[in-house]
Amino acid sequence: MIESALSEVFTQLIATPKWICLSSVNAHGIPETRAMMNLANPEWFPTLQAFFGDGFTTYFSTNTSSEKVQQFIQNPNASVYYYDEEIFQGLLLTGEITIVADTRIKNAFWQDDWLMYYTLGVNDPDYTLLKFHSRAYKYYNGNYEVKSGAL
């Protein structure tokens, strides 16, 4: 367990960005990173907040056809990075990605304006929901200090 002061900082860092970096390891062992919508951002996705407790388990919607999906099937190792440029603070969560098979959860996450990504709607086979489970954190506090630990 992390101390409660740190936990509050993490909660804020997780809720703030619109876009966050999701990293995978490709078939050549090289890390790949891309910006993803931060579904845990309460202003952007107010209807999804019940799915995000402490923020250490998070979700991403993506195209089934994207290379990242194949990468996570081959190698579930992943990290999620939250950065606030205003305060120079960054939080890295390391863990694993699984693909959500439960259609009830996929349905519950569905947003109508995602039709621009998945033209067939919630049942579009190209709509994939990824679940990220954190195992550890590494936090840069903006003042030359890094704190890290298990989750």
Place this chain on the structure above:
Amino acid sequence: MIESALSEVFTQLIATPKWICLSSVNAHGIPETRAMMNLANPEWFPTLQAFFGDGFTTYFSTNTSSEKVQQFIQNPNASVYYYDEEIFQGLLLTGEITIVADTRIKNAFWQDDWLMYYTLGVNDPDYTLLKFHSRAYKYYNGNYEVKSGAL
């Protein structure tokens, strides 16, 4: 070689951000990402621009004592990610990191305000310069298309 129209887009994407994401693979095979100063940003580091030709070779200053330095010694695989939130475009460069041993190059990169990171100055043993060499790119054009290729 990439087509010249794409090359111009990449040049712009590389020059724009202040902070960019550098990713490594840790000893457990998990990707780690952190924000780094974009030394190729001409407004922020005007004196360093001669070092950045096409932008596919880039540099990072960091603390020798940071975990990323040990990670890159163990495993040079790396990626650098440039994202422009305004236009929804992202450029991922994958390749390798080496540690710059040439003190002339380290001296040439030195910025006086880096004393806040390396209190002993340019000869501080905690001052490390990393060189990133790109092998391939993956570009998201903001309009649901990904282009990729070798460099």
